[in-house]
């Protein structure tokens with residue numbers, strides 16, 4: 001499906017424009033519509049990118065959850081800026097979002113953690129994400145021990161795990177069009193308003 005991005009029907013607020021596109025891919029059950037690439041960079045400027053899942057968004061930003069000791073967390077500690085990329089193949093759309101990053105409140109992480117399946121809760125405890133482990137057994141043994149330690153519905157939020165919020169400063173919406181004459185619309189936050197420009201594809 002190809003729907004042109006026209007200046008005449010763009011929402012002046014990029015979050016509202018994102019809501020419009022996100023609602024469409026959600027409704028159409030586009031494959032992994034909630035998966036996004038998260039790009040960070042370390043203190044030397046070396047970039048790093050990986051997939052994470054979008055777990056919530058609103059006017060304040062875009063939230064994902066992870067381990068606060070992971071490589072991405074260390075990079076965000078040194079350089080609290082990130083870029084997110086969504087690609088929705090079925091509708092030929094890409095969205096890029098640049099912004100600054102903050103941890104979400106413990107209350108927010110706690111509320112989200114309690115909605116996760118039991119296995120995922122134990123998985124968060126079991127994995128010291130991004131650290132070197134000697135073999136897979138270590139992980140499975142730890143998981144087994146955790147099932148003894150924490151019964152279902154009684155798994156506390158690990159203090160090394162929680163959410164981050166990307167607070168957007170720039171958005172780019174890309175719509176694939178015939179002859180590679182794609183639409184690209186960029187929103188940049190200027191004070192409290194959003195400046196909108198069209199970019200060559």
Ligand SMILES: Cc1cc2nc3c(=O)[nH]c(=O)nc-3n(C[C@H](O)[C@H](O)[C@H](O)COP(=O)(O)O)c2cc1C
Nearest residue numbers: 035050051052053064065066067070071072073130
């Ligand atoms: C589709 C997909 C979704 C993922 N979602 C998450 C996620 O929400 N949070 C997370 O910590 N890792 C997620 N991962 C794993 C990350 O890509 C990555 O391997 C992990 O977070 C460690 O990254 P780091 O060493 O750069 O910190 C996901 C991987 C895939 C393929």
